[in-house]
Amino acid sequence: MKASWLIALLAMLVAGLGWGPAFADPFPTIxxxxxxxxxxxxxxxxxxxxxxxxxxxxxxxxxxxxxxxxxxxxxxxxxxxxxxxxxxxxxxxxxxxxxxxxxxxxxxxxxxxxxxxxxxxxx
Ligand code: HEC
Ligand code: HEC
Ligand code: HEC
Structure with a gap:
């Protein structure tokens, strides 16, 4: 229960900070x-x-x-x-x-x- 909350929170943070696409993107955006x-x-x-x-x-x-x-x-x-x-x-x-x-x-x-x-x- 606790762990899934953490994961959800992290996912939101990551998406919110715009790190999301970096994981999917094979190249950096320069x-x-x-x-x-x-x-x-x-x-x-x-x-x-x-x-x-x-x-x-x-x-x-x-x-x-x-x-x-x-x-x-x-x-x-x-x-x-x-x-x-x-x-x-x-x-x-x-x-x-x-x-x-x-x-x-x-x-x-x-x-x-x-x-x-x-x-x-x-x-
Ligand atoms: C196009 C991608 C790219 C950009 C933009 C870029 N770098 Fe790099 N840089 C690299 C890569 C990849 C390496 C590692 C190369 C290697 O290890 O041979 C590197 C390594 C370096 C190193 C040597 C690090 C070491 O440990 O020897 C320095 C210093 C450096 N970059 C400075 C800069 C500075 C300052 C800027 C911005 C003005 C910059 N770089 C922008 C890709 C980039
Ligand atoms: C401990 C502090 C320090 C660090 C870390 C450092 N520098 Fe410097 N650097 C200096 C000082 C001080 C000067 C001389 C300042 C001046 O006369 O403009 C200088 C001068 C330079 C100059 C010549 C001045 C210019 O801009 O034309 C370059 C280029 C430079 N550093 C690049 C780098 C790069 C690339 C790195 C990382 C790999 C780096 N420095 C890390 C302190 C540092
Ligand atoms: C007067 C403007 C100017 C200065 C000063 C300049 N650059 Fe550039 N740089 C550009 C342009 C324009 C490009 C081509 C890509 C673009 O349009 O952004 C480029 C491309 C690059 C690339 C390749 C990026 C890529 O898309 O793969 C690197 C790495 C780079 N520069 C590093 C540096 C470093 C390190 C310095 C300082 C020693 C520097 N540049 C100084 C304008 C400049």
Whole structure:
């Protein structure tokens, strides 16, 4: 009796939060970018974005080279997704560009412990 209640409650939560379709869908739904084109070919980025980011980080941190081309800030800005409140969602939402795929692929990244996952507020 108790267990079936729990299952029903969980099912409602899951459906309510919109996780339902994720179980049925064989592919993640990747939100569309705001800008016209990616910093590299999207096909290439799909496979190699982690290397591109690591490379950019190493250039900045070790060599002090600072460019915007592969900057994480730029990714997060152009790939921002607005939530129901009209504000960009953070990586905690599975609607977030980076989370959309990672959640599906069970990839866990620590980048957003330090870096903002939303476009930075303009001052
Ligand atoms: C100025 C806008 C812009 C910037 C900056 C940008 N992208 Fe993109 N990105 C796009 C567009 C446009 C596409 C093609 C798919 C689409 O229309 O959403 C894309 C595609 C991708 C894809 C493939 C998604 C898929 O549908 O398979 C990945 C992965 C990706 N970008 C990662 C990144 C990363 C990582 C960065 C930062 C280093 C970045 N992008 C910066 C616009 C951008
Ligand atoms: C098209 C799907 C997709 C999108 C969109 C995507 N990723 Fe990934 N990402 C993956 C997959 C799949 C892996 C694991 C690849 C592997 O293990 O070889 C990965 C791995 C990574 C890694 C390396 C993790 C590790 O443990 O080595 C980083 C860093 C990363 N992604 C950053 C990002 C960031 C930042 C964004 C958003 C700007 C993003 N990704 C968007 C699919 C995606
Ligand atoms: C412990 C905190 C921390 C974590 C975790 C972290 N970073 Fe950083 N990262 C920094 C700091 C600090 C800088 C230097 C800031 C600056 O000078 O802009 C930096 C710089 C960068 C840069 C170069 C600046 C830019 O945006 O062009 C990139 C790219 C980057 N990090 C990507 C990543 C990625 C990808 C991950 C996850 C795999 C990650 N970082 C995880 C702290 C962190």
């Amino acid at each position: 939100p569309k970018a705001k800008g016209e084109r990616c910093v590299e070919d999207p096909q290439y980025m799909r496979r190699n974005h982690m290397d591109v980011l690591r490379h950019q980080r190493d250039d900045t941190m070790r060599l002090g080279i600072r460019t915007t081309k592969h900057s994480l800030k730029e990714c997060v800005s152009c790939h921002a997704v607005d939530g129901k409140d009209g504000k960009p969602v953070t990586v905690k939402s599975r609607q977030h560009f980076c989370a959309s795929c990672h959640e599906f692929a069970a990839v866990d990244i620590d980048c957003f412990a330090c870096h903002a996952s939303t476009p930075e507020a303009k001052r």
